Amino acid sequence: MTEFITKNKISIFDLPHEMLMAIFNKLNKIDVFYSMTDVNQYMDTVIMDPLYVHDLNFTRELMQNIICPIEDQILNKICEKILPKINDQVKKLTLEPNTAVRILSEIEYPNLDCLSFVNFHQETLLLYFTDDKYIKIRHLFINQIKNLQIETYDEVSSELDIFPTILSSCKHLKELYFNQFFNDRSLATSISDHSLTNCLSTSLIKLTIYVNTFEDCLYLLDGCLPCLSTLIIHVLSMFTFSSNISNMKQIPKLKCFSLESYLPTFLYDNQIVPLLQRMLNLEELILFVSVIRYESSYIDGNDLYDNIFKHMSRLNRFTFSITTFIDNPNRNIYLASNNEIQDSFIGKYKQKVGSYVHTLPAMMKGECRIYSLPYHFKQYLNLSNAYSSDRFDKVQCLLMFDTEPFEYNLFKIISQDFPFLRKLTVLNRESQEKKKHSYVVVTFHYLEELSLNEAHVDYVEQFLLMERICSPRLSILEVKYESLANVTNNFTNDASRQTCAQLKQLLIEEPFVCPKQFHEYFPLL
Secondary structure, eight states, rough: HHHHHHHHHOOOOGSOOEEEHHHHTTTHHHHHHHHHHTSSSHHHHTTTEEEEEESHHHHEEEEETEEEEOOHHHHHHIIIIIIIHHHHTTTTTEOOHHHHHHHHHHHHOOOOOEEEEEOOOOOHHHHHHGGGGGGHHHHHHTTTTSSEEEEEEEESOOOOOOHHHHHHHHHHHEEEEEEEEEETTTTOOOGGGGTTTOOSSSOEEEEEEEEEEEHHHHTTTTSSTTTTTEEEEEEEEOOOOOOOOOSHHHHHHHOOEEEEOOBSSSSSSIIIHHHHOOOOOOOEEEEEEEEEEESSSOOHHHHHHHHHGGOTTTOOOEEEEEEEEEEEOOTTTTOOOOOHHTTTTTTTTTEEEEEEEEEEEGGGGEEEEEEESSSSOSEEEEETTTTOOOOOTOOOOEEEOOOOOHHHHHHHHHHHHHTTOEEHHHHHHOOOHHHHHHOOEEEOOOOOOEEOTTTOHHHHHHOOOOEEETTOOHHHEEEOHHHHHTTTTTTGGGHHHHHHTOOOOOEOOOOOOOOTTTHHHHHOO
């Protein structure tokens, strides 16, 4: 193909419109606009195609979750030569703080109904709704925006809360994605800290939100969103419950409910199940929870049928990953085997179900994981040595934990079962027992981030030595300095040099003094 193009002197300007569109759709639109505008009339026609310009993303990701601003000369060209010609074609804009005001204030977008704000401070966004200096932006919120996506980031939490302001101001809002991150407390929005009585939204039908507690979920379903049909909610902690809010009134309008929480909870039986039973007309349910139980056995197909299925006659899709942790000295509780867990779904659930059980009868402790297949979630938490092999193509983040050592062969299985893994955390302080002198190299093709801060030095050695594990995309490593210095032989070991040379971020909690050869060993830091 290359020889044909060279021989026939074909340039990019000779390519058909459809092929150029396919190429440009793979590139950042900022770069395409800056490079291709005013090159020739044909190229202007291509880059101003309505199919190309209806959704404009004016953010540039420098690294994962790190957004860099657009350079002034590029922004000037876009605002002066591009946007005035396509403004009536634009339906969605994705903006970061440094460009939002200029792009939204200087030009009108009569058909714009979707806005996405990325990496904003809450205080900045609040000004868009309250300060007359941004009245054009405020009018957009009030009169046009139907779909709003907001990601805020602040170093510390504050008394400010933009969420009620959004509900009360955006009169035509139908869909809202709201992710509020605070560096000092992980995340998120605390709905229960505020009265939503005066923030009634009669237009919102879909809400995706990250909140702190389960009480926040109940507040959102307590009448302030009467037309809500889809709620996708991520809860930071469901460990305790102290609110007096009612969990009894029916929620007939809700058609789709998704609840994900990554920390174990005691609230499943007395709060989560009663909430689900209020959703009489639910058609789709998604659950990702880890449940701690003392007085009853594993959650299985019978449990789900009695507590959920029987109360939802219209439910036609149930996607789940439910882990039950049992810790009870009561010897009368029967802990089922994996075969019995599988049998409990027969005749009650149409899709295939995966499961594995790890029971310690002498201690009356156990763990049971059940999940719908194909596996739907991007996270897989607390994988132990009891892991039963399956296929997890969607999983990008895996956390491994056990009090028994993880042997090399398990990582080989994981690399095959989790082929698109991007982040791996290993929590295991036990030394590996089955150490080999020769290894078949295991490859994690897409692994970008590795956390070994709570792992024995054996796992650090395993991942840094290329003859054992190859991670060609690894760029972020979290590790203890002592383990790192040990494995690299004070940053002189050639066997680990290649892996370390590709790292762009090194996260070490404890203070340390860089030896002379440190920066040569990590040239990209």
